[in-house]
Amino acid sequence: MRYLIPLAVLTVAQIGAAWAIGDNNVARPGGSYATVEADTAVACERLCADDTLCMAWSYQANSCELKAIVPAATERQGVTSGVSLRAPTSMRVRYEAPVATPVITAHEDEPALPAAEATPHQDIELALLGGPEPGGDLRGGLGN
Secondary structure, three states, rough: OHHHHHHHHHHHHHHHHHHOEEEEEEEEEEEEEEEOOOOOOOHHHHHHHHHHOOOOEEOOOOOEEEEOOOOOOEEEEEEEEOOOOOOOHHHOOOOOOOOOOOOOOOOOOOOOOOOOOOHHHOOOHHHOOOOOOOOOOEEEEEEH
16 A cells, blocks of 8 residues: 555656657757756656756757746757646647648739829828828928
8 A cells, every 4th residue: 555655646747747748840949048968858858847947848869958938939850849847837838830821922914903092091190190291391390
């Protein structure tokens, strides 16, 4: 019975660590306070978990960067990074690659749209902001 509780605690810790393994091909540039040698991304994550200052980590080619903040995630090949379980919940969001949006371009056979002309409403706004008056001259300053 006395071995059952430590075994349960160890099992829960291992499950939590397995869930928290970082994102592959994702970097978190900036905020590093230490760079240490580590054999794997799992070892890097463990180093971060054991350090009370660490909020995030990045692993690349046996190099583990420990970070005091949770920098924004960006895609980078060959890098694995993650967020510590002690980081605030709002910062523990896993990285999702941005979805490519289609770019709409005009075809050569389509006529170009005419340039938009200024409306009377825009002329009033320009006058209120001290811009050019309809005659094209600049207005003098106050008191002139």
